[in-house]
Amino acid sequence: MLVTENLTFAYTPTFPVLRGITMTALPGKITAVIGPNAAGKSTLLKCLSHMEGAKGIVRWGDCIKNRKNRAQWHRLIGYLPQYHDMRTRMTAFEFVLLGRLDDLSWRVGDEELDLVMSILKKLGIAHLATRYVDELSGGQQQMTSLAQTLVSSPHVLLLDEPTNSLDIKNELQMLDRITFFTKEHNIATVMTIHSLSQAARCADHVVVLHEGRVEASGAPEDILNPELIRSVYGVDTRIIRDGPDYAVIPRSIAQL
Ligand SMILES: Nc1ncnc2c1ncn2[C@@H]1O[C@H](COP(=O)(O)OP(=O)(O)OP(=O)(O)O)[C@@H](O)[C@H]1O
Numbered sequence: 001m002l003v004t005e006n007l008t009f010a011y012t013p014t015f016p017v018l019r020g021i022t023m024t025a026l027p028g029k030i031t032a033v034i035g036p037n038a039a040g041k042s043t044l045l046k047c048l049s050h051m052e053g054a055k056g057i058v059r060w061g062d063c064i065k066n067r068k069n070r071a072q073w074h075r076l077i078g079y080l081p082q083y084h085d086m087r088t089r090m091t092a093f094e095f096v097l098l099g100r101l102d103d104l105s106w107r108v109g110d111e112e113l114d115l116v117m118s119i120l121k122k123l124g125i126a127h128l129a130t131r132y133v134d135e136l137s138g139g140q141q142q143m144t145s146l147a148q149t150l151v152s153s154p155h156v157l158l159l160d161e162p163t164n165s166l167d168i169k170n171e172l173q174m175l176d177r178i179t180f181f182t183k184e185h186n187i188a189t190v191m192t193i194h195s196l197s198q199a200a201r202c203a204d205h206v207v208v209l210h211e212g213r214v215e216a217s218g219a220p221e222d223i224l225n226p227e228l229i230r231s232v233y234g235v236d237t238r239i240i241r242d243g244p245d246y247a248v249i250p251r252s253i254a255q256l
Pocket of ligand 1: 011012017035036037038039040041042043044
């Protein structure tokens with residue numbers, strides 16, 4: 001289980017961005033981190049990855065993240081940032097293979113090549129294998145980056161707005177594949193996402209961040225209600241639930 005206890009972080013001393021975050025993310029489950037712009041969602045993922053150090057505790061089982069075990073921590077984590085630079089003359093296959101860099105020697109074995117191809121197939125992008133990544137569309141680049149993140153077989157998957165720039169079909173496909181890998185490989189997935197409807201649809205657990213604090217957390221159906229959304233986002237909404245379908249419909253800016 002990924003655990004954070006009282007996680008506190010500031011880019012500049014006078015402006016704390018994360019203020020005592022305590023949360024857990026279970027293997028085989030998707031934890032969606034939601035909240036308004038600038039709430040601290042991306043910063044939280046950076047602090048869970050090897051990128052930023054923070055006060056408080058981040059641990060995976062008995063392994064507590066610290067400066068000395070950066071390499072070990074790096075191997076546990078697959079991190080897909082919000083923005084990734086794909087301006088490189090490399091095929092999608094080569095780009096994904098780079099995700100195995102820690103395990104590659106001077107010769108790339110058949111096992112590595114098969115693994116890359118199998119991930120591309122499972123993500124439905126095998127047809128992109130020989131295309132240059134700098135010539136792919138935003139959505140295709142997003143999928144290719146996810147493949148690179150998954151190919152290192154992480155225990156924890158940190159996805160920062162993975163559905164950014166995807167059309168509705170690819171958004172569904174992306175979320176379904178994230179769900180598949182999370183369950184199939186028993187990964188603890190933590191994902192930031194702006195669509196409350198999609199968060200409700202695919203997450204097992206939701207953490208609501210507001211001004212760097214956890215405002216609420218729990219199963220989507222237990223916590224995503226118009227009162228909470230009004231107080232966190234300042235928007236009046238209507239929620240429609242019909243079997244597995246869950247839609248959060250924004251109606252107007254709330255008069256607070
Ligand atoms: N590198 C940085 N240096 C200084 N301040 C930063 C830096 N990155 C983010 N911030 C600030 O930290 C706060 C939280 O930013 P963060 O990107 O974590 O929010 P977010 O919830 O992911 O927002 P969004 O939904 O807009 O992506 C914001 O006030 C932002 O301006």
